[in-house]
Amino acid sequence: xxxxxxxxxxxxxxxxxxxxxxxxxxxxxxxxxxxxxxxxxxxxxxxxxxxxxxxxxxxxxxxxxxxxxxxxxxxxxxxxxxxxxxxxxxxxxxxxxxxxxxxxxxxxxxxxxxxxxxxxxxxxxxxxxxxxxxxxxxxxxxxxxxxxxxxxxxxxxxxxxxxxxxxxxxxxxxxxxxxxxxxxxxxxxxxxxxxxxxxxxxxxxxxxxxxxxxxxxxxxxxxxxxxxxxxxxxxxxxxxxxxxxxxxxxxxxxxxxxxxxxxxxxxxxxxxxxxxxxx
Amino acid sequence: xxxxxxxxxxxxxxxxxxxxxxxxxxxxxxxxxxxxxxxxxxxxxxxxxxxxxxxxxxxxxxxxxxxxxxxxxxxxxxxxxxxxxxxxxxxxxxxxxxxxxxxxxxxxxxxxxxxxxxxxxxxxxxxxxxxxxxxxxxxxxxxxxxxxxxxxxxxxxxxxxxxxxxxxxxxxxxxxxxxxxxxxxxxxxxxxxxxxxxxxxxxxxxxxxxxxxxxxxxxxxxxxxxxxxxxxxxxxxxxxxxxxxxxxxxxxxxxxxxxxxxxxxxxxxxxxxxxxxxxxxxxxxxxxxxxxxxxxxxxxxxxxxxxxxxxxxxxxxxxxxxxxxxxxxxxxxxxxxxxxxxxxxxxxxxxx
Numbered sequence: 001x002x003x004x005x006x007x008x009x010x011x012x013x014x015x016x017x018x019x020x021x022x023x024x025x026x027x028x029x030x031x032x033x034x035x036x037x038x039x040x041x042x043x044x045x046x047x048x049x050x051x052x053x054x055x056x057x058x059x060x061x062x063x064x065x066x067x068x069x070x071x072x073x074x075x076x077x078x079x080x081x082x083x084x085x086x087x088x089x090x091x092x093x094x095x096x097x098x099x100x101x102x103x104x105x106x107x108x109x110x111x112x113x114x115x116x117x118x119x120x121x122x123x124x125x126x127x128x129x130x131x132x133x134x135x136x137x138x139x140x141x142x143x144x145x146x147x148x149x150x151x152x153x154x155x156x157x158x159x160x161x162x163x164x165x166x167x168x169x170x171x172x173x174x175x176x177x178x179x180x181x182x183x184x185x186x187x188x189x190x191x192x193x194x195x196x197x198x199x200x201x202x203x204x205x206x207x208x209x210x211x212x213x214x215x216x217x218x219x220x221x222x223x224x225x226x227x228x229x230x231x232x233x234x235x236x237x238x239x240x241x242x243x244x245x246x247x248x249x250x251x252x253x254x255x256x257x258x259x260x261x262x263x264x265x266x267x268x269x270x271x272x273x274x275x276x277x278x279x
Numbered sequence: 280x281x282x283x284x285x286x287x288x289x290x291x292x293x294x295x296x297x298x299x300x301x302x303x304x305x306x307x308x309x310x311x312x313x314x315x316x317x318x319x320x321x322x323x324x325x326x327x328x329x330x331x332x333x334x335x336x337x338x339x340x341x342x343x344x345x346x347x348x349x350x351x352x353x354x355x356x357x358x359x360x361x362x363x364x365x366x367x368x369x370x371x372x373x374x375x376x377x378x379x380x381x382x383x384x385x386x387x388x389x390x391x392x393x394x395x396x397x398x399x400x401x402x403x404x405x406x407x408x409x410x411x412x413x414x415x416x417x418x419x420x421x422x423x424x425x426x427x428x429x430x431x432x433x434x435x436x437x438x439x440x441x442x443x444x445x446x447x448x449x450x451x452x453x454x455x456x457x458x459x460x461x462x463x464x465x466x467x468x469x470x471x472x473x474x475x476x477x478x479x480x481x482x483x484x485x486x487x488x489x490x491x492x493x494x495x496x497x498x499x500x501x502x503x504x505x506x507x508x509x510x511x512x513x514x515x516x517x518x519x520x521x522x523x524x525x526x527x528x529x530x531x532x533x534x535x536x537x538x539x540x541x542x543x544x545x546x547x548x549x550x551x552x553x554x555x556x557x558x559x560x561x562x563x564x565x566x567x568x569x570x571x572x573x574x575x576x577x578x579x580x581x582x583x584x585x586x587x588x589x590x591x592x593x594x595x596x597x598x599x600x601x602x603x604x605x606x607x608x609x610x611x612x613x614x615x616x617x618x619x620x621x622x623x624x625x626x627x628x629x630x631x
Binding site for chain 1: 351352354360364377
């Protein structure tokens with residue numbers, strides 16, 4: 001039967017495609033898995049080769065982290081990332097909306113300039129920041145890090161949200177104006193509620209950018225405001241490299257990244273504006 | 280004066296003029312359609328009345344007040360958009376009550392206004408639904424409900440039926456007309472569909488290239504179009520235009536066929552080249568008259584559309600009687616006496 005032949009061919013192709021995906025996933029995830037497994041190994045088994053393949057899982061690497069400064073560095077990471085994200089959204093979203101609806105001649109150039117600040121290599125900013133911060137006493141403070149992250153996240157927010165606003169139908173806003181809403185009210189009551197998914201996606205990207213930052217935290221903090229990624233590196237010291245702690249710390253840092261990535265997958269499926277205009 | 284008065288209104292985007300001094304008087308309670316081909320400026324004019332576009336020159340007066348610098352929310356208007364523009368995150372009831380909520384009307388009053396409008400539009404069962412759960416026709420009704428709830432001075436419609444299928448369009452057309460007869464609110468309705476304009480309006484404004492071509496009652500426009508453009512735009516199928524020459528009271532085509540002219544204008548026209556206009560429905564097949572060759576026969580049941588050649592000119596005739604004419608047949612046409620229109624071949628202006 002021709003149909004069953006076709007069906008068999010389709011099944012075979014699907015099988016081949018799935019196999020390739022699984023193999024690629026294993027190749028990509030293997031270092032990550034090895035890292036996570038390592039975090040549960042007793043220190044002696046970490047480089048035990050084949051003998052270390054079978055081990056008794058332990059939480060000692062994690063518990064030793066909490067007695068260390070690691071907890072406070074996680075806190076620093078969390079505070080700087082969240083605050084910079086929230087501020088970037090608060091300032092950037094109305095800005096993006098204004099840029100999207102503006103009828104200025106140079107509006108496209110302005111948007112590009114804002115994005116350009118995001119493209120420059122961090123090292124170009126690090127030294128000026130360091131010098132200015134030293135002068136202002138912002139070195140090794142959470143506020144200092146928040147300001148740095150804010151400048152970068154703001155560019156991201158303006159760019160992403162502007163593109164989103166460009167794609168939303170203006171008729172809705174015009175309808176709201178005619179219904180009696182002011183410009184600001186229209187933004188708050190009509191535009192923002194429709195932007196939920198875009199805002200969440202943007203917020204997650206901002207948070208992850210700050211959370212994953214290593215370079216600025218390394219150059220601009222010493223002790224008080226040190227974030228988790230830098231703290232992990234400090235486990236490599238002259239007394240020896242504490243691989244167990246490095247693995248446990250790294251795994252903990254990855255948790256929010258994973259959680260947010262899963263969340264984002266859900267939110268990336270747009271559909272909020274379905275039904276607003278002719279559908 | 281209530282209603283809307285538009286005086287010498289112009290609109291320019293930079294150096295490009297899109298509306299060139301338009302003046303229209305819309306009486307209180309009148310249903311006026313702005314009709315014309317796309318790009319004629321009718322939607323721009325409507326958006327200027329709404330306050331969504333600035334006015335480059337001239338004045339717009341709503342209910343006795345010049346509104347040139349009044350923001351949309353203070354113009355006491357309601358608008359129905361082509362794509363409905365329903366707020367996707369609000370239910371039907373919230374959509375309809377939004378304007379009252381902004382005015383800080385108390386909840387009981389909003390509810391009674393929304394319920395009232397919902398009843399008129401048969402939306403009562405849908406009040407808790409979201410726009411995405413509605414069909415096109417229902418969304419259209421909600422958009423109208425949102426306008427009704429406000430009880431505005433003027434309703435503005437921007438091609439509200441163009442996203443609906445043909446059957447629904449005819450139904451909604453009657454509903455909008457019925458609604459206007461009931462509420463008697465001044466209405467400005469933009470459409471590119473001359474049938475919509477003819478069937479709904481008290482007064483039609485025909486526009487082209489940012490200028491008003493003619494203003495009048497639907498049947499006046501049909502009976503006495505001011506120029507070739509209006510003559511060709513109003514009526515379906517369009518009026519036939521036959522190039523001809525007016526010589527001493529006689530109309531003769533370039534092919535030498537004499538066309539009937541009972542026109543009283545007679546001698547006032549003077550000898551010149553003209554365009555002779557006759558509507559398809561004003562022709563009948565007869566035993567003698569103007570000779571024509573049948574090209575295509577389109578029976579629609581109620582009537583038959585014939586595509587013919589009179590000399591070198593293609594003409595369309597709509598006849599009530601069933602006909603046995605076949606492509607290639609030679610037939611004779613009679614024109615209804617006095618139904619002809621004469622236009623100046625040079626400027627297109629009406630002569631008779």
